[in-house]
Amino acid sequence: MNREETATTEVLNRLHRAQGQLAGVIAMIEAGRDRRAVVTQLAAVSRALDRAGFKIVAGGMRQCLAGQQDGKAPPMTEAELERLFLALA
Template sequence: MRKIANRLKRAQGQLTAVIGAMENGGDCRAVVTQLAAVSSAIDRAGFAIISTALRECITDENSVTDTPTERPDDADGATEAARSGLTIEELEKLFLTLA
């Protein structure tokens, strides 16, 4: 969660700069470019939060790691992500492809 908080703090700084540029009559192209960067940073943070929550939901608390793990097939039909041992980064990439 520390990386996500840092990403959001960077977005906050960018947003402050966008607001300042708008209030001071900054270049429209620069404002839009910075606004797009803020939007992207917030989206990525949101996806990271979602992927972290999903990872925690589909794995046992004792087996949550940042590397793939071997998991036995669950009789109740657990998701493919859980059986394949996807990392948090891999789950985040999957979410980002949906955006």
């Protein structure tokens, strides 16, 4: 497995975990759980999504630095990567 496939697998794993966490948050709200506990879990979901996003941006940066193309689209420009990064901020 190459670096890009590994990174994709890691991102998908993070997103699946976040999906499970979000389902847990929804269940907590439906069960009337304490708001503090709900917000704590919601913050964990948010961090998981942020980390997945940063992993995607890091992969794009690595691809640009290496000058690689996946054959599907040209590498992102520095400005495009910056916009993606700032979208997560």
